[in-house]
Structures are given as C-alpha cells and as structure tokens.
Amino acid sequence: MASANDSHRRAMPQRFPTPHEPRLVTGHVWHCRVRPFRHAFRYRAFYLQLPLKSLQAAVTKPKRVSLGWGLNQWALLSVRDQDHGDGRPLLQWAEHTLKQAGVEDVDGEIWLQTFPRMLGYAFKPVSFWFCERRDGSIRAIIAEVNNTFGQRHVYVLLPGDGLGIRNGQTHYSDKAFYVSPFFEVLGHYQFRFFKSDIGGRDLARIEYGDQDGALLFTSMGGMVGPLTQLSAIRTWVLFPLFSLGVIARIHWQALLLWIKGAKLVPRPGTGT
Secondary structure, three states, X not given: XXXXXXXXXXXXXXXXXXXXXXXXXXXXXXXXXXXXXXXXXXXXXXXXXXXXXXXXXXXXXXXXXXXXXXXXXXXXXXXXXXXXXXXXXXHHHHHHHHHHOOOOOOOOOEEEEEOOEEOOEOOOOEEEEEEEOOOOOEEEEEEEEEOOOOOEEEEEEOOOOOOOEXXXXXXXXEOOOOOOOOOOOOOEEEEEEEXXXXXXXXXXXXXXXXXXXXXXXXXXXXXXXXXXXXXXXXXXXXXXXXXXXXXXXXXXXXXXXXXXXXXXXXXXXXXX
C-alpha cells in the first residue's frame, strides 16, 4: 500500500535538472506529415542549451578568444543577440517576454535551446527558452518560431496547475503564425518536452492538427553532453555545413511536397 509520502511525491512536478553548464545535444530532427498524404524525413542534427543567467554572471571574468563556441563573438558555433527576440541582450529579452505574459516568479536559470550560427549564417526554425524557478522546476517555456520569410512569432507556454512544467506534459496553443506554405494559419499545436541531465536523452515534440485530427508531427532530440570548446570543434567537423543545410533541406522538402501535389496556401497579407 502506498504511503502518504509516496502520494505526495507523485503529486509534485518532476523537476528539470539544473546544473548551470552549457550543453550540446546530438541526435536527429524528424518530421512526418500524415494528411492528405504521408511525407516523412529524418536528419542528423545537433543543438545547444545555454544557461543565460550563469553565462551573464561569467562575463565579469577576463574574456578569452573562443574557437569552438562563443556567445556574441566569433566562433565555429556561435549564438548572437541579433539572432533572437528583438535584438536586445538574450536574457533581457526573455525576462521582458515573461513579464509581458504576466510571469513574475522565474527566479532560477533561463536556458536557451537553439541551433547555432555557423560560417556566419543561422536559420532557426524554432528555439525554446526553458525558464526555471529557483528549485529547478520549469515555470514557463518560450517557443520562438521563425519562417523562411524573415518573420518571427513567440508562444509562451504556461502550466495550468501552477506546479511547474513536467516531463511529458502536453501544452496546447492555437496556431497564430504562418510557417509552411502548405498549411493555413488555423488549428493548434501540442507541445511535449522530455528533459534530462548530461548523459541522458532530450526531446522536444510538436504535434500540429485541426478539428479533424493530426496533420504533422515533428521532433528534435538526442543525447545530452557537455558543451566545451573541444566538443564544439568536434561537432563542427562532423556538421560543417549544418546551418546552410537546415534552410536547404526546408526548400528541398517543400519541392518534394509540391511535386506530390500539396496545395500552396498564400501567406496572409500577400495574396501569393
């Protein structure tokens, strides 16, 4: 028979790990369209997870030239303020976005999960900002979405029970942004996240659907490792054209969809 303590533990939110060291996740990106016909692809991929508050606290230390990875500096893998939000410092933008959403109790780390800039180029279909309380529980997740027309939209995901966002919990959001030329700005998203410490597996999964059911499944995930100058250099050697490949593959898959007969949907406000 379960004890009162066991029941209490089950009721508590599953806490996300909170070691404040940058991480490198290596794995795959997967897409699967299920209506009106099936079209799927899977590519090797990687992404970074950066603890913004910890990195900001470290800027008081003497700045070193970084070859492997860097924040707002040249490196083989880099992340810059201008690649996100409205161009203001990353942490400042995230805190401003949370405040606009009425979130005032993010007193822990804020992690930015994103594709890096490589060879001076970056295209980031989606980046996630995991916003923690001091105890390591996730208070909110910011989903920052970019399309190939240079537009950007932000969804702020909040737990309905106030206990924090748990692994595997489903979060709903109405679609409000034109992403694919083959889907209208209708329907809704279901987001699920599975986070782990270094040595575990990470996953972000998004289902897009309408009143008739699922239309598209997509996910990004892999094994979590430490992001060091050496691991960044090794990753660059394995994925030297990754950033260019992201945008190239988007257009290639769009061509395949068009050849299969997918109907083009005009971008709102353009008629084309």
